[in-house]
Amino acid sequence: MITATATEKETKNYLNAEHGLKSWLLTQDHKRIAILYLIAVSVFFMVGGLMAVLIRLELATPAGDLLDSNTYNKVFTMHGVVMIFFFLIPSIPAILGNFLLPLMIGAKDLAFPRINLLSWYVYMLGGLFGVFVLITGGVDTGWTFYTPFSTTYSNGYVVMTAMAAFINGFSSILTGLNFIVTVHRMRAPGLTWFRLPLFVWAHYATSVIMILGTPVIAVTLFLLMLERGLHIGFFDPAYGGDPVLFQHLFWFYSHPAVYIMILPSMGVVSEVISTFCSKKPFGYTFIAFSSLAIAVFGFLVWGHHLYVSSQSAYAGMVFSILSYIVAIPSAVKVFNWAATMYKGNVRLETPMLYALGFIGLFTIGGLTGLFLAAMGLDVHLTDTYFVVAHFHYVMVGGAVMGYLAGLHFWWPKMFGRMYPQAWSKIAAGLTFVGFNLTFFPQFILGYLGMPRRYHVYPPEFQVFNVLSSAGASILGLGFLIPGIYFFWSLKNGEPAGPNPWGATGLEWQTASPPPTENFPITPVVTAEAYDYTEILSANAKEVTHVG
Amino acid sequence: MASESAAVASHNAHAHPGYGEVRHHFESYEQQKDASTIGMWVFLLTEIMFFGGMFMAYFVYRQWYPTAFASASLKTNLWLGAFNTTVLICSSLTMAMAVHSASLGKRLLLVGFLIATLVLGGAFLGVKAYEYHDKWEHHEIPGEHFECEGCADAGHTPLFFALYFGMTGLHASHMIIGFGILVVLIWQAYKGKFSAKWYTPIELFGLYWHFVDVVWIFLFPLLYLIDRSGQGGLH
């Protein structure tokens, strides 16, 4: 695939090029910044996970015996804020994207390394505000900050929390800006747009959303802070302001933000499936363009969050139709992945298990999204556990599964070590089973009418809630095990070698872990992406040797 | 794509004479400059959306409460607004001339135009501060002591003033940030950091400064001019 072959240099790589805390905190190497993000994001994932544990413990019984209603409100709000703003949105782009984008396009770094480092510090500053709120007493608005509750009635630290999300937004803008310029200007010679890995296409589309959507949530939160802090009413009905306008502005970002979370996962899954089938993805151009289509159409559908607000019913109809349209590019991807696997020699390695899990769970999440996009049905289902189940199928079943697939896929590249295969397959299985046990009962609960965001519920709902809490503990175990063996593998794992999976792509041509400059010589690309002929023929030779 | 071929690929440019520094991860000066320019434009794209949210709020509320907006906008001073617009356009011209001088490598001219831009920007902020003070004196700041003397539909006028302060405040904060960057650039230009071959920071700052000007070009009619005539002309 490339003419410049990477020479194996085990000794010097980005991890041991420099030593000491300062060399990490002031690094401009995209790979090291990715590791900084990995650590920070993992910490926030654990914080958000702890909140989830509290929620599921409370809901194991119908009575409010663990948390009172105020505390419960604060716990689910922090769960949402931390998981969305500090885990899901930065997870794949800022960790895997940061690490891989330059490698995949044969560049030495992102276009703006200093801005890349700045984005991490901005993220940490936002995180600091978040932690401050957490320690000092929390906030009870839900992650959506709906007015007028958030501006007038809430007793929590609304301004602080909004500030955390506001600052964090700039980190995401900086990452998106960096990715866009990098993809436009840093590609290796010969690497045309249609030779780019699908992971890069997905990240480009994600960056477009980050660039165009995030500023709107920033200004919305800015207005919210002004209104709450200085009592200037932008959305205050007392002056004729419109709380629904807040929801419009909020969801103009926050609906596309769902695609910020899911698109990178789709990119990961495209890579993983292609690699473990040793086949070029079926319909490469369709998958590439469907990423862009999702990015664009994703901006047209936000009003389906407002069906039961005082939004015009006619606008609701328009949003309903548009919401159906956004399902098309998502379905295109699912069909193409299925077609890639069809008659392929599928190897069920750990990343592939997660990717398969992704396809199934994302499909359920997406299809139930269509239920909710139907205006009439949504009136019944709004703010029930059906919605909770739906978006967890997309965010955990989709985004997190994709994240874990990617982490397992590129871990050997990032640290040069393999993790134990048996354990990782067990963890993948536990995650899948635990996830479904946690969230499938919630579909039924929601359909039966259990509302979200309450800490008590009628006793007849207990069976499903107990199932869900039991599933959550399995899911928690499924997340815990990788944490342990990833740590273990750092010192004790088998050395991985440059290309443990038999994957194509420039990142597999350089050493694992890669040297600081990524490639000893800038690679020149002469062929399409996903050209497995060399790898397959090399494998065939090995087989004949053995035979 | 990728017309810079293997010949370029293998060379690892660092110090081009007169080109400033080419950072290690770029193959060439052109690539670095190009990347910076695109980066700035993408940043301005986010700025469009950032201001866009407020413009949307403005359009919605103006459509609902035209009377309140019209009578509240009479409280702004048309001629101060027009004067300030003129000042800002002048600063845009001096900024464009600064970039022009930089591209010709004229150091002192560059410094001079940058200082002129700084002075004009300062003048704009000064007038703005005077206008804010005036609003303060007249209790036209939304809040407990708000009043809008002689306004029609006065109950909805706080929305206009909230947007007035929100939008001009956000605009002014961009000016203040620009002011700070300008000071640094003037110092660097004076020290001779830029040359005819390399003046990217000047060019990028110019884009930012003009963008801030463009925002004001829309704020001026929306906040000062709307429906002024229908309400009895000048004040």
Add this chain to the structure above:
Amino acid sequence: MAGNSKHDEHHIVPVSVYLAVFFTLIALTWVTAWISTVDLGPLNIYVALSIAIFKASLVVLFFMHIKYGTRLTKMIVGAGLFWLALLLFIVMIDIGTRNWIGVPGR
């Protein structure tokens, strides 16, 4: 790298162009201020906004060099305008049709 390096021979805009744009902008500023005092009925706002759009286009095209820019920078500007229009237009679908159903609560 996608570099056809033609945009590197950066276009130096003659000072006369800058001056022409500048005087047009100044003139239009005072014209729009003056016209706002003349009662054109509902047209006032359209005149004011048209002049503003024209002025902004001059700044973007000449002061910001978009007229001489690459296709990519033009696309970025276009994307910005398109998305801003999306935001404004789609919200107006709601705002404009809310009263069609006689349901209280606007």
